[in-house]
Structures are given as structure tokens and as C-alpha cells.
Amino acid sequence: MEYLIHIAILVCIYGILGISLNLAVGEAGLLSVMHAVFYGIGAYVAALLMLNAEVNFFIALLLAVVASGFVAFIAGAIFSHLKDVYYVFATLGFNVIAFSVFLNWDDVTRGPLGIPGIPRPELFGFSFFDNLPFLILSAALLYLVYLVSTYITSSSFGRVLNAIREDEEMISVFGYRTSSYKLAILVISGALAGVAGALFASYITFIDPSSFSVNESIFILAIIILGGLGSTRGALLGALILIALPEALRFIGFPSDVAAQMRQVVYGLLLILLMLYRPQGMLGKFRM
């Protein structure tokens, strides 16, 4: 049971990451490979605030969201006029640089040693120390993020984003400043990733740079491609499948390091097969 709760919490965290990345990639067509940066900023800011300044989790969470959104604003302001593959490589480069900062800025992040002993959340004397209350908190935050996402996708703002994805030149002819729209959605997407970061730091109670590398960004991207770009529910479904899958492999009886690699094989194959036979993913509306 405890084990199932653990998996469920991870699904919530990756669900938040998937939904938030889908806003940028699926809704607005910004193929970003830097989502782990905002996730990492959220995790580090929340962890440092809770440990060094003894800030309550919920306030740390808010500040983490602000910090992630701010970093997303900087990245978006620099990259928003790059196109296609150039955007992909620029964002990938940004992830590499941010990872170097996490790894080498020893005074703040303690580098590869990581930050241990991050506390679990507390609110008015009620502790989320046990996994079950923590799951309820994670699920609540996931639901909140889900609501934000569906609100955005059903608003006129969301429709402009879709139009940018389909044909940016056309929509700019109608007088929409597309770069502002792209910047806005990237900030929202990054800020929501900060929620996942703060949750992750508090749940595992330990963070180190390895959780926020380019590979993590690629993994989150795989989640939403599998689920289907442009679909909030698809992002959730993708997170569920890609998190639960390696656990299933472990039950089949692979040793855990082989199971980890098997997961890579399976999700790599999924990406290839999807691109060959169903490029829009499982629930996707956006045909790449």
C-alpha cells in the first residue's frame, strides 16, 4: 500500500510537469527541452527557503513558483523569436547551462552532494509527514494545475496560442503580438513546473542536480508526446504510463538497474513507433 502511495505521488508530480510543459509545447508549439530547469529552480528555491530561512512549505511553494516563473521569463525573453530546431537547441543549451550552475555553484546548492534533510510540509500544526496526507496534498495541487490548464486552453488566450502553433505568420497578420503570447505561456508553464519542484524536494527530502538534467527534460517531453500534444488529459495519461511502466518491469523480475534501462528502451521505442504510426500521441489533437 505504502508502495502504491509512493507511485501515486510520483504520478502527481510528473502529471504537474506534463500538464505544465504541454501548455508550452502542445498548446503553443514551443518545442522546449528546458522544463527540468524550472522544475529544478522550484525545487532548490523551496528547499533552501525551508532549510535556511525556516519558511513554511506553502510560502516556500509560492516563492518557488515566482522564482521559476521569473527564470522562465528570462529564458522566454531571450529565445522567443528563435524558430524550430534552433529553439530546440537553444533551450537544450539553456538546460545544460542551468545544470552546470546547480552542479558547480557549491556555496548555494552544495553541488553534487545535494541538499539533504528538507522538511515535509506543515499547515496550522497539521503535518503532511506521512505519505497518505502528502498524496492528498499532491493530488490537490495536481487538480489545481489541471484547472489552470483547462481554463487557459478554453480561453481566448488559449485559442490564440493554438493559432500560433498552427501558423504564426497568419495570426500575427491579424495584429496579435505573437512574441508576447509565447512569452506569457512560457512563464505560466515554468511557474507551474515550480510547483512540481517544491513538491518533489519536500517529498524526497533530498535534492541533487542529477534530477534536473537534460535527460529529465527529455523524459517530461516523452510523457506529453506519448499522451498526445495539446491534451491536458493526455499529459496525465502519459505521466501515469511512463511512471508506472518501470515499476511493472520490476515486478516482472528484472534487477532494478536493468529495469531502469528497460524503461529507457521502452520509452525510446514508444517514441519511434508513435512518430511512425501515430505522431499525435494517444489523446493528442495536434498533428506535428
Add this chain to the structure above:
Amino acid sequence: MDIAVQITLNAIIAGALYALAALGFNLVYSTTRFFDLGYGAYAAVGAYMVFWLYKGLELSLVPSILLGIIAAGVIGFLIETVVYRPLRARKASLTVFLIASLGVLTVIQAVIAIVFSSQFQTLSRNIGEIQTYTLWGGVITQTQVLILAAGLLIMTVLGFTLRYTMFGKAVRAVADDSEVATIVGINSNRIIGIIFFVSSMIAGLAGIAVGFDTGIQPTMGLALLLKGVIAAIIGGLGNVYGGVLGAFLLAAIENAGAWQFAGEWKDAIAFAILILFLLYRPQGLWPK
């Protein structure tokens, strides 16, 4: 003074490795116009093939290397036939190609890790016995001299073949417009297949060179590929000589930067250069 010499030598060696990566990558990019991330995996295949033959089966050096290069070429060719050719026939978008190639990279890396473990390993049998030369106070190994020679040789042969032979003309025709090339009687698929075979062999050679110079790891390919991509973008995408010059320039800046700051910022410096180029000079220094 000695340090300056050593850094120059290091830069030249790193430049030769990046140049190999950029050469093969440029070849594929200029004919097919897409970014093949799988390219990194072909490099790892070459290196691990040599590891298996040379250290596992104790074959002698030259046949091991030749077989390793051929294995990389065959893998590249197979991937082209099975994955990219159907996508090309369907006129899939660049994003679809990019994600499919990401899948290719992930699968091959994970399979290598399952077979050979994900540990860092060395290719050389007798590390102590490697011949070294002293040059104006700096040290350079025999392996490194060979890498440098191989890089320059391949650049010359490639440049010559593309410019002066019928095959080179056919390649350039396919690169310009594969449909028109087909109309005038060129078998585009065959040409692209050969290009994939050759460029994957170059990738394999680059991987083997890295393996003998430092060591091998299943994930070695991505790092090498990214440096090759940065070099190719600096030099001007699709320009054979530009890519090589870009590679040496990148290596020089990286090593100078590592000397001025600290070695661990090398990757961050490389990607900062990439972002600067993408923003201010996306056509590179020597555009085609």
C-alpha cells in the same frame, strides 16, 4: 608558458574530435535537412564494438577498429532504412524526425547499457605504455596525433568527393531537391542510404577516438554529438570546412575558458556560445 602550450595542444585535440563529429553530422544534415540525434548513438556503437572485440575477444587493434567503424555504419544505415525512410516517404515534419531520432538515441544507449553496463570504461589495454611526445613543453599522446591526422584526412577526402565526383554531384542534387533529383534519374533513397552509412562510420570513428583518448560510456554519444552540432552551427550548417573550423574554434574557446575560470564550466561555455550564435549569427561564420 608551458601551460599555454598544453592548453593549445588540448584545444587542437578536442578540436579534432569535434571536427570528426561535425563532419559526419554536416554530411547528413546537408543531404536530409534534419537533425539526427541518433548520430550520437552510432558513435557509441562504434566505440563499444571495439571494446567488445579488442578487450573482450582480444582481437588485434586494427581489425577491431575497422569492424567497429563498419558496425557503426551498418547501424546508421539500418536506422535510416527502418525509421527515417518511411517518415520521409510520408513527408513528416522536422519535429517528428527530431523526436523519432531522440527515440533512436534513447533505445541504442539503453541497449548498450544493458549489454555492457553503464559504467565508465577504458578502451586501451595498457594505459601505461601509450607513447607520448613532448612538444614545446606540452605533452601529446600517440592516440591524439592519430586522431588529428584522421580528422584532417577525412575532411580532405570528403571535401574532394563532394566537389569533384559524380557521386558528390548526386549528393548535392539530392540535398538541393530530392524530388527533382529523382526525376532526373538519381535514386535519392540510395544516395541518402550511402550518406547515412558513411556519416555513421565517421561517427563510429569519432566514438572510437574518444574511447581511446578518454574512455567509453553509453551516454558518450550525446555529448559528442552536441559538440559536433555546436561546431557545425558555428561554422555554418552544411559547410564541410566551416564545420571543421568551427570545431577548432569551439575547442579553443572552451579550453581558454576552462583555463580562465575552471574546468567544470566547459559545457556551460560551449552552450553559451551556441546560444549566442543562434541569437546573433544563426547562419554561422562561413555560411554556405
